[in-house]
Amino acid sequence: MVKLTAVGLRNYIDKTRARRDAREKAVMDIYAKYGSAGLSKIFPMGSGSSNISRTKEQKPTVGFSKIKRDSLNPVFTEQDVSMEEAGYLELLRKAPYNISDETAARLIANGDPTIFKRMYEKAQEKAKYYEGELGAAPPESIISTILEKSAEIPARAGGKLNIDKIESYIGREMDSMMKSVIQSQNISRGQVILGDTFLTKDLGPEKAKPYIDAAVSYSIMFAQNADKRIKDELQKLTLIAQPKDQNVRGRALTDKELAQQKFLINYGQQLEDATNFYKETDNPIRLFGLYGITGLMAEAERMPRLLNEPLVKQYMGLYGGVAGEDSRMILEIPVFRDEIENVQAVLLDGYKPSQIPPSQQSFLHRLLYGGILHRDQVIQLIAGENFSDETTIGMKLGNPFSKNKRF
Secondary structure, three states: OOOOOHHHHHHHHHHHHHHHHHHHHHHHHHHHHHHHHHHHHHOOOOOOOOOOOOOOOOOOEEOHHHOOHHHOOOOOOHHHOOHHHHHHHHHHOOOOOOOOHHHHHHHHHHOOOOHHHHHHHHHHHHHHHHHHHHOOOOOOOHHHHHHHOOEEEOOEEOOOOOHHHHHHHHOOOOOHHHHHHHHHHOEEOOEEEOOOHHHOOOOOHHHHHHHHHHHHHHHHHHHHHHHHHHHHHHHHHHHHHOOOOOOOOOOOOOHHHHHHHHHHHHHHHHHHHHHHHHHHHOOOHHHHHHHOOHHHHHHHHHOHHHHHOHHHHHHHHHHOOOOOOOOOOEEEEEEOHHHHHHHHHHOOOOOOHHHOOHHHOOHHHHHHHOOOOOOOOEEEEEEOOOOOOOOOOOOEEEEEEOOOOOO
8 A cells, every 4th residue: 555645645736736737728728729619629519518508599589679688698798898889889878869778788788799880870870861851850769769670689608618528628627717718709799680671761652641641630620620619609690680489589690790600601611621522532632721730740740751751741831831821721800899909819929718708708719719710720810890991891900820830
């Protein structure tokens, strides 16, 4: 039996350590010269390793909003982002892009090495489109809009090296730093494929029609409500001359009431003509001529590309200008002496219609705040009677106007 001395034990430990160090050095030399490919030939991939998280290869996931950070395995961090990419990330964090920290973390975790540069270029392109083509400030949703049209291929472990076999060959666990270098190179970075369809300038007639129809439906709804109110007003005037109660004697309508009756009858006919024309031809031009294009502009806020459509541009040119100068129908509304004070108040900013008692309400007030006229409609006040030698019946009072200052 060989007696194991302290010196012999020490020599054995030193030789074992030296052998392990030499083998580790050999592994790193091979790696330095040939990379992971060289090591994989010596230590082929196995069923798994306790030192590397293994995941099945995943298919591209469409819809970036559905991706959760904890589903990315392995996960890259900001330390893996190049200086150039970090610079683009800082640009994206500023207005008007304002990329959120959560979105940035998810993109970093994916490991796509050029995502922030490409994202910035795409967002900048879209911002210029809004400013140049639409004449509008870019919305805060630029980044989310881009990602909605994107597809993501998650980062994953490559599985080409078996760290267990390498460490078994060496005889001990590898130096942690050396092992992390090999492992990091063994990770396949993910990829984010940015969508291109979101910046298409032409929406197309078929896709534009639902938005135009939505705007028209608002006009039709208002016209139908206005028609009911007109009939109510006409019924009140009829009952003045022909009361339902036979015990009550009717009277002839005054000049003021006759003028108002004439306006209501003519305007009611205009509403009917416009709505019937749309029903028969599917052409909203007469409705836009009455009510303007506020509804259409509201739809354009939801879908900015709508403003590029030739038909929409035509509507804007015809009915989206200055009151009295565009092609909106001008409605002549009679004004009488006893209404002047209230009419002048209606024309002022800050007018509070709810505070005006019925006895002081002008015909203009009842039309605008009684659901008969829309704020976008163009109004021309005319004298309902002779005010003076200079201001006679039918004379225009001031210029055409619209209560909505938008146009």
